[in-house]
Amino acid sequence: MRTRVKMCGFTRIEDIDAAVQAGADALGFVFYPKSQRYLRPEQARLLAQHVPAFVQTVALFVNPTPAFVQTVIQQMQPDLLQFHGEESVAFCESFAYPYIRAFRVGAPDLDTPTKIVQHCRRYASAKGWLFDSYTSAYGGSGVRFDDDLLEALHAQHRPQDPPLILAGGIRHHNVLAQIQRHHPFAVDVSSAIEDAPGIKNAEKIQQFMRIMNQSPFQQSDE
Numbered sequence: 001m002r003t004r005v006k007m008c009g010f011t012r013i014e015d016i017d018a019a020v021q022a023g024a025d026a027l028g029f030v031f032y033p034k035s036q037r038y039l040r041p042e043q044a045r046l047l048a049q050h051v052p053a054f055v056q057t058v059a060l061f062v063n064p065t066p067a068f069v070q071t072v073i074q075q076m077q078p079d080l081l082q083f084h085g086e087e088s089v090a091f092c093e094s095f096a097y098p099y100i101r102a103f104r105v106g107a108p109d110l111d112t113p114t115k116i117v118q119h120c121r122r123y124a125s126a127k128g129w130l131f132d133s134y135t136s137a138y139g140g141s142g143v144r145f146d147d148d149l150l151e152a153l154h155a156q157h158r159p160q161d162p163p164l165i166l167a168g169g170i171r172h173h174n175v176l177a178q179i180q181r182h183h184p185f186a187v188d189v190s191s192a193i194e195d196a197p198g199i200k201n202a203e204k205i206q207q208f209m210r211i212m213n214q215s216p217f218q219q220s221d222e
Contacts, residue, residue, distance in 0.1 A: 003179055004186035005212055006058065006165070007193060007205070009037035015200035016050050022202075022209040025186070026056040028082065031064065031072055036197035037190075041075035048076050058082050058100065069095060080127060089122050100165065101126040105149050106134035113152030120153060126162045130188060133168035147181060154182055172208045187212075 007019045008028030019027055029044045030037040048057050059078040061069060063085035073095065083092050084102040092099050101123040103110055110116050120129050131150060157164065163185030166178055171192040179187065193204040
């Protein structure tokens with residue numbers, strides 16, 4: 001199966017256009033006020049209007065209030081929510097909206113293979129399990145995590161489990177090796193296609209997608 005590509009942290013229309021033209025499958029918008037990629041809901045609504053059909057929009061949150069999530073849903077109408085903090089299963093499910101659950105590999109409750117497997121299985125209702133590195137920035141840091149910690153989950157992943165999404169330090173020079181090792185449904189890239197946080201680089205976007213498209217792991221869905 002073809003490995004999908006989510007690009008995250010968009011703040012400008014021209015960067016959205018570049019990602020769409022290059023063939024990105026999904027675009028992420030950050031609603032974490034401490035992030036340099038943070039967007040207000042009204043900003044995201046205007047940006048999302050430039051995303052065409054068949055490219056998904058993802059709204060990323062870190063420990064938000066329910067009211068803020070509802071505001072973003074009403075303003076932007078994203079295709080998916082992504083919870084990147086310490087949100088509970090009940091919180092993630094409370095919006096009756098499709099969601100991705102992110103896990104920061106190496107965090108105190110995710111620092112052994114057994115803990116990772118047990119924690120992930122609680123979020124069986126998620127549309128995807130996204131694995132990122134453990135940093136204070138809650139994503140977009142460009143830092144890799146210990147790949148060995150995912151080996152147990154990869155070995156125990158069941159067909160009925162949500163698909164795996166790989167993030168955290170994904171770059172053009174290591175993405176193929178990471179795909180070969182973990183066989184993710186999708187990869188998530190942010191800082192590797194930027195000149196600065198929230199400022200994407202069209203050439204870096206194209207370079208990343210060229211490598212993905214030339215990968216022996218990329219096969220047609222037909």
